[in-house]
Amino acid sequence: MDTQQNTALTRALAEVPGPLPTRGVIHIAIPHTERFTVVGNHLAQHPDLSCTAVGLAVLIQSLPQGTEISIKALAARCKEGEKRIAAALRELEAHGYLQRLRHRLSGKRVITRTVFCNQPAALVRPRRPVATAPAPHPVAPAPVPVPAPIRVPAPIQVPVPALVPTAAPTVPEAPVATRVPPAPPFVPLAPLVPPPTAPKPPRPPLPQPSELSAELDRAATALLSDLRRHAPQFTLSEDDIRQLAPAVATWLERDAHPDTIRRTLTDDPPQPLRHPAKLLRHRLTALLPPPLPGTRDLVVPTRPRIVVTPFQTCDDCDRAFRSPTPGHCRDCRETREHRGEDVRVAA
Template structure:
C-alpha cells in the first residue's frame, strides 16, 4: 500500500525573481480605482501608537464628513470595548491625529466637533477648506412685481413653478427655489398673462437630450429675458378722434371747403382784397 508524504511539495518551486525578497512580506498589489483612502506611513507605521489606535486612525480617515466617531459608535462597530477604544482615541489625540473643538450652535447649545488630521502639524491648503465648505446658493435675479402680491397670488405662482416637472422632468425645483422664483412669475401675472401662458413660455424650446444643471437659474433667466411688455391698464381714456368739419361752399369762389362755419374758404380769406 502506497503512503503519501504530506510534506512533499505539490510542484517544484519556481525560480525566485531577483527583485523579490527571499524573506519577509511580499506585496501583491492591485491598483484601486474607487473606494480607497490614502493614508500616510507616519500613521500606518507609527512607532508609539498601539495597533488599535493605528487601526482606528485609518478607519476614521476613511469615513465621510459628518460620520459619528464617538466611543459608543466605534464600540458598536468593533469588538473592542469602550475602555480600550477610548484609550486609543486619546492616543490619536495626543499625537495630533484627532482634535476636539467646542462650538456654539445657533440655538445656543455647545457642541463638540471632532477633527481628523491626516497629517498632523501641516497646514491645509487654502483650496481644501473651500472644498469642504458647502457652496452657498447663488442669488436668483427675477423681475419684481410692481405691487405687493397677496399670499394667494404668491401661492399660485409657487404652485405653477413646482408643477413644471410635469412638462419636463429637468425642471424639477425644490420648494425653496420655487418660492425664490415666485415673485418673477407674479410680475408676469401683472402683465395679464394666464398661468398656462407662463407655463408654456418657461418650458418651450428646451435643448433636447441635454441635462439642465441648474433648473432654478434657467428659469430665472427666462423669467427676466422673456418678460413681456406691460399692457395698458384698464380704464385709460383713448385719444380723441380728429375733428372733421362739415363741407361748405365758398361765398367768393364757390368752391367746397371744410370749416366750422359757412363763409369764405381759407385761400379767399387770406387773399388780398381788390380795390
C-alpha cells in the first residue's frame, strides 16, 4: 500500500511544471470536477483574521442557501466551542464578510437574517450598467421562383392557354431604426457592510475604581503578574500591568473573587494569541460586573397596612355601627343630648 502511494506521489511531482523548490510548500493542483467552492486569496490570506475565522468563513461559503449558521448550529458542525465560534463570527462581521440584519414580519414578529458576502470590498465599487444588445434586423423572405411558360410544338396544333406569370412577392422594407433613449446616470448602491478601511469607533476607556488605594493596587498588580503561571501566553510587561491594574482594581472593588477574575480573563483565548494585553483590556471593559447591591436595596417594600374600624353595638338600641370603642350610635347620641342625659361618645 505504501509503495502505491509513493509511486502516485512521485508521478504527481513529476508532472509539476518547472523546477521544484528546495524549501517551502510544493503544490499538487488537481482540478476539481464536483463539490468545490471558490475562495479568494483576500480571505484565505487575510492578515487580520484568525485561522478559526478564515476556516469558518470557508465553511459558511460552502453551505447551500438557507442553511442555519447560528452559533449552536456551527458548534454542532465544528470541533470548536461556542465561545470561539462567536469570536470568529465577530471578526468576520468587523471585516465586512458577515452581517446580521433585523427584519420585521407581519404580526410584530422580528427575525434576524445573516448575510455572508464573499467579496465585501466589491460592494463599495460602482457597478457598470449592463450593455443591451442591438435588436436584430428582420430578414427578408426568399423570393418564390416563377415557373417558365410551357411551349407546345407547332405540328400538334393543341391550343394551350397562356400561363399568367405569378407576381413576385414584395419584400418588406427594413424598419427605420428607432432612437434608443440614453441610459440614466448610474447611481452606486449604498454598501451593505462597511469597507475594511472604514474608521473604527473609539475604544471605551478602562474602568477606574472610585478610590485606588495602595492595597487594591497591590492586589491588582499581583493578580496580573500571576496570570502567566496559569496561562503562559498571558505573560505581560511591566508597562501593560501598570496600565491594566486600575481596571482589575475596579473588579476587586466590586467584590469579584480573584479566581473568578482569572478565569474570566484567560478562558478560551483566540489561537494564536498575538496581543494578550489588548485581549485583557477588552475583557476587563466589556465583562465588568455591576456593583453588589446594598442591604437596603435587597429589602422588599411592604404594603401599607389598612386599618379596618370594627363594628360596635349601641347600648340603647342595639344598632350596629363602626367605632373603635363601644358607645352609642349617632341617633341615640342626638336623642340623649336633646334630653340632657350623658352620652358615651365613640372615638
